[in-house]
Amino acid sequence: MSKTFYIETFGCQMNVHDSEKVIGTLEHQGYARVQDEADAGLILYNTCSIRDKAEQKVFHRLNEYKRLQGEGKKFAVLGCVAQQEGERIFEKAPYVSLVAGSASYRNLPEMLARLEAGETRITGLDDRQTDLTFETDFTSRSNPHRGYITIIEGCDKFCAYCVVPYTRGKERSRTSASVLVEARKMADLGYTDIQLLGQNVNSWRDPSGRMSFAELLTAIGNISGIRRVRFTTSHPRDFTRDIVQAIDATPALCDHIHLPVQSGSTAVLKAMSREYTRDWYLERMSWIHAAQRDISITSDMIVGFPGETDADFEETITLIDAVKYDAIFAFKFSPRPNTPAVHMADSTPESVKDQRLRILNDRQREIQRTHYARHLDQIVEIMVEGYNPTRNQVIGRSSQNKTVNFTTAQLENSTPPIGSYLPIRITQTMPNCLIGEALPPAGDATPFISINRTPHFVVLN
Known part of the structure; x- marks a missing residue:
């Protein structure tokens, strides 16, 4: 088996972060991550079972790629569906070699070694009573900010x-x-x-x-x-x-x-x-x-x-x-x-x-x-998350976890870096987002901005 891997994550932020830790563990064990399952020796699905038909979605995805088994690729099912379905996964998808619930991720290095040694039915299950958590120094974080x-x-x-x-x-x-x-x-x-x-x-x-x-x-x-x-x-x-x-x-x-x-x-x-x-x-x-x-x-x-x-x-x-x-x-x-x-x-x-x-x-x-109308004319601090070139807007998020789409006079010449913080005056409110314009920076520093409960009263520190 080639020591390359592809991972796909379903579900909540817990699963996303679990995958970051799984990725870091794999890389520490000498695996290289690839962005296409066709290039991977090991294909992992980190699954979620909260919503209806989640299991069918996972098995459908596995079925899509079972043709790759003939190329020597290995498959692993992780997460909630893995724990819920257990060894039944081997019956439904016999080309899967590893099934592990989240409570067993700390044992991944040992399970990977067994996989490399040729074992074809490895499980990390039935660990509900463990007092241990999955702590690792090898987390591969996908966002630098x-x-x-x-x-x-x-x-x-x-x-x-x-x-x-x-x-x-x-x-x-x-x-x-x-x-x-x-x-x-x-x-x-x-x-x-x-x-x-x-x-x-x-x-x-x-x-x-x-x-x-x-x-x-x-x-x-x-x-x-x-x-x-x-x-x-x-x-x-x-x-x-x-x-x-x-x-x-x-x-x-x-x-x-x-x-x-x-x-x-x-x-x-x-x-x-x-x-x-x-x-x-x-x-x-x-x-x-x-x-x-x-x-x-x-x-x-x-x-x-x-x-x-x-x-x-x-x-x-x-x-x-x-x-x-x-x-x-x-x-x-x-x-x-x-x-x-x-x-x-x-x-x-x-x-x-x-x-x-x-x-x-x-x-x-x-x-x-x-309710969003209370933000009209307020100044809020946002963290830049991306850009919408179609609308010529920058996309940010406020500390209240609201999306803020805004323009800036500097946008034509340069765009504010993702992860930077800017003060934005809200000029329009929508049911699901706020729209605003960036304020001119005071020198080279962006002031920290806090908003009092009283609408329109802004404190600049």
């Missing part, structure tokens, strides 16, 4: 609809010292935007007992060179008031919180095993709304969960009216393997689910159209 740090792996929540506890193992946290060492190394390498990851990132508990989650956020936000710190995804059950207080007190902590509610109905939340009520969730929203900074709030929602009535769905609509989210990610319920919801009577017709999803998205779009 924004980097991920996984602080907690696995999940112990067992929501009725979710497969993650069965595919990612139990919750296991890294020590605060380990996380801070990685963050400082990234800052020394020039990373300015750090995103902390976990299936339930705020469920992190310091094994050394030294820090709370809010204290960890603050410590990373105070590292020299780091300008932005994000975290995703939080769970409402572990969301504490000191997180909001930390964001208020630490400018580098982004003024954005993603806190999935899933439903606005207490009855549906109980059926989902979310273990909080509508009022309990709204209390946490009140903490965020009372903050000194204007904190952007986003959420995930499911419509058509088994037993959801029209009245339950209406409670979801009234919840988004009350919270005024800056964005939601809404999905129709679909049963996932091995979850309690598989055995619940799903009597809601697909047509009703479609209608509810459309109503929810339409209402949220109107909320965003109105």
Whole structure:
């Protein structure tokens, strides 16, 4: 087998960062990455099983490339589908040689050695009870400015609809010292935007007992060179008031919180095993709304969960009216393997689910159209992410995680570097983005900009 590899990643940011660590591990073992599967000796698929038909997508992709087996290529299936399907993958796709769940990635060097020795059915599974995390010094980060740090792996929540506890193992946290060492190394390498990851990132508990989650956020936000710190995804059950207080007190902590509610109905939340009520969730929203900074709030929602009535769905609509989210990610319920919801009577017709999803998205779009208007004439700091030559615009992202498309007087002669920070005056608001123009820089330095909760009041430090 040629020591070259091609990797394709499906799913969430956790999977993206897992792939960065897998890539670094492979390269440390002497493998060279290629951009075309036809040039690879080893083809890996890092899979996701959160959404419906994810397994079919993976097997379809494997089937597309099984013809390459005759050229001596090896195939590996990693991630959630690997853990969920286990050795059944060998039966469905006998040309696959390696199946490994994310809790086994730390054993990759040993599994690669066995693959090179000629073994054809290697598994890294059934490791749900491990207390170990996948920490490596060989992460191959794909973005030189924004980097991920996984602080907690696995999940112990067992929501009725979710497969993650069965595919990612139990919750296991890294020590605060380990996380801070990685963050400082990234800052020394020039990373300015750090995103902390976990299936339930705020469920992190310091094994050394030294820090709370809010204290960890603050410590990373105070590292020299780091300008932005994000975290995703939080769970409402572990969301504490000191997180909001930390964001208020630490400018580098982004003024954005993603806190999935899933439903606005207490009855549906109980059926989902979310273990909080509508009022309990709204209390946490009140903490965020009372903050000194204007904190952007986003959420995930499911419509058509088994037993959801029209009245339950209406409670979801009234919840988004009350919270005024800056964005939601809404999905129709679909049963996932091995979850309690598989055995619940799903009597809601697909047509009703479609209608509810459309109503929810339409209402949220109107909320965003109105809510985004608060940014008109504000000055926001953005990080440059790319360019749109068709519109002659630069694409950036605010600390509230909003896309900002803007023009600059310097664009004709030069473009601001990706990863740089600029002050932008917002001249137009859209339901899903902001439009603005770059302000002339003050000398050679871009000022740090913070925005008071009072609209249009801008503080330049």
